[in-house]
Amino acid sequence: MKExxxxxxxxxxxxxxxYPTDLWSKISADMDQQKDRKKPIFAxxxxxSLLSICVIGVGLLLYTSxxxxxxxxxxxxxxxxxxxxxxxxxSTGGESLSSSLVLDIVNSVSSFVVSEATxxxxxxxxxxxxxxxxxxxxxxxxxxxxxIAATRNQNTQNSNSIDNKASVNYTRSTNASQSHLxxxxxxxxxxxxxxxxxxxxxxIEDKGQKNQVEARRRKxxxxxxxxxxxxxxxxxxxxxxxxxxxxxxxxxxxxxNIIELILKEQ
Amino acid sequence: xxxxxxxxISVLELIEACLSDDRTAQKELFELYAPTMMALALRxxxxxxxxxxxxxxxFVKIFSxxxxxxxxxNFEGWMKKIFINIALKNKTKKSYTNEIPGLDPYMxxxxxxxxIDSLSEDEITQVIDSMPEGYKRVFNLYVIEGYSHKEIGxxxxxxESTSRSQLVKARKMMQSKLLNSxxxxx
Numbered sequence: 001m002k003e004x005x006x007x008x009x010x011x012x013x014x015x016x017x018x019y020p021t022d023l024w025s026k027i028s029a030d031m032d033q034q035k036d037r038k039k040p041i042f043a044x045x046x047x048x049s050l051l052s053i054c055v056i057g058v059g060l061l062l063y064t065s066x067x068x069x070x071x072x073x074x075x076x077x078x079x080x081x082x083x084x085x086x087x088x089x090x091s092t093g094g095e096s097l098s099s100s101l102v103l104d105i106v107n108s109v110s111s112f113v114v115s116e117a118t119x120x121x122x123x124x125x126x127x128x129x130x131x132x133x134x135x136x137x138x139x140x141x142x143x144x145x146x147x148i149a150a151t152r153n154q155n156t157q158n159s160n161s162i163d164n165k166a167s168v169n170y171t172r173s174t175n176a177s178q179s180h181l182x183x184x185x186x187x188x189x190x191x192x193x194x195x196x197x198x199x200x201x202x203x204i205e206d207k208g209q210k211n212q213v214e215a216r217r218r219k220x221x222x223x224x225x226x227x228x229x230x231x232x233x234x235x236x237x238x239x240x241x242x243x244x245x246x247x248x249x250x251x252x253x254x255x256x257n258i259i260e261l262i263l264k265e266q
Numbered sequence: 267x268x269x270x271x272x273x274x275i276s277v278l279e280l281i282e283a284c285l286s287d288d289r290t291a292q293k294e295l296f297e298l299y300a301p302t303m304m305a306l307a308l309r310x311x312x313x314x315x316x317x318x319x320x321x322x323x324x325f326v327k328i329f330s331x332x333x334x335x336x337x338x339x340n341f342e343g344w345m346k347k348i349f350i351n352i353a354l355k356n357k358t359k360k361s362y363t364n365e366i367p368g369l370d371p372y373m374x375x376x377x378x379x380x381x382i383d384s385l386s387e388d389e390i391t392q393v394i395d396s397m398p399e400g401y402k403r404v405f406n407l408y409v410i411e412g413y414s415h416k417e418i419g420x421x422x423x424x425x426e427s428t429s430r431s432q433l434v435k436a437r438k439m440m441q442s443k444l445l446n447s448x449x450x451x452x
Binding site: 002011012 | 308
């Protein structure tokens with residue numbers, strides 16, 4: 001740096017200059033303005049953080065409730081009906097029971113779930129496998145809600161070893177796999193009890209009982225209507241339904257019914 | 267020029283009070299440094315109006331960013347950097363394209379200290395101010411603020427070599443102008 005530059009630096013770096021007297025009021029006003037501008041930003045930051053916390057909370061709640069619901073559904077679905085009855089009304093051992101039934105249930109309130117139904121009659125090795133699938137179609141406002149197929153894999157054998165009285169085993173399992181269901185100790189409930197507790201199976205022959213069940217059905221299930229396919233005879237439908245398949249509406253009532261049923265038995 | 271008042275508390279105490287949003291303390295700090303910063307702003311600005319704008323913007327920025335000052339370095343130096351940045355930013359917003367420097371022949375520098383001594387600070391500032399914008403900036407930053415060419419290059423977003431060449435030209439012009447002013451005075 002040159003000599004004169006040093007002098008310039010020395011003189012100018014310590015130099016002072018007059019400033020307008022009203023400058024402070026301008027600066028003060030500017031700072032106030034800046035504060036006012038900052039306030040809504042802070043408010044928004046706080047609001048948005050609160051909102052995000054709320055959203056996360058609600059999301060978690062929804063997730064938890066959905067998770068629980070799906071667990072409940074799984075639980076309902078795994079309530080299997082084991083009928084030890086050999087379907088003596090319509091079938092004999094070795095005879096094919098394969099029938100696909102479609103029931104349209106016009107339901108304005110709830111949908112139906114047909115639980116996995118497994119009929120196992122075989123106390124000995126199976127000779128033939130009978131598959132019986134029943135499709136229940138539920139519709140509400142022209143929309144099909146739930147269609148659940150109940151598939152029955154039946155190993156029919158040795159029908160003589162089975163009591164004439166139909167008995168149904170209810171098995172609750174957290175695992176939907178049927179192989180896990182087999183062999184689990186189950187509750188035994190009589191057919192009458194099923195008919196009482198599941199008045200959907202109201203197409204029983206006895207008129208008095210039918211009326212009774214129908215009345216109960218109407219009371220409990222109000223708008224459920226069952227339309228049977230014309231091509232099928234009553235016995236074709238009733239027999240497997242009556243003994244092998246549990247129709248479980250997908251609402252709490254039926255779930256609680258099942259639980260009640262089990263508790264009652266216990 | 268507003269006279270400096272005797273301050274009862276130290277600058278650091280004043281800064282602490284400013285941080286707690288004490289408006290009186292802020293005013294005190296402003297009054298303490300405004301004259302120096304005004305002089306600085308005038309060196310980088312075209313006129314006093316522009317310098318006032320820089321001063322206003324600078325102090326608002328300083329008060330709102332005071333928490334960034336660690337308290338370790340020179341507070342005045344920290345403030346000066348902010349003011350220089352604002353002044354240079356404001357300069358880049360405006361164009362000075364029509365300024366073409368007319369260089370006078372290089373003169374002997376031995377007489378320069380005598381000439382400078384005879385001039386007041388305002389006159390020296392005026393001489394610097396009369397230079398083209400680029401020269402003025404580089405001269406101010408290098409000679410008065412003590413920035414290196416690298417720092418100047420980063421600050422003005424120009425190359426180091428450009429900064430050097432600008433300084434050489436600024437020096438020539440400065441000497442020429444000082445000599446002219448001396449001649450006029452005589």
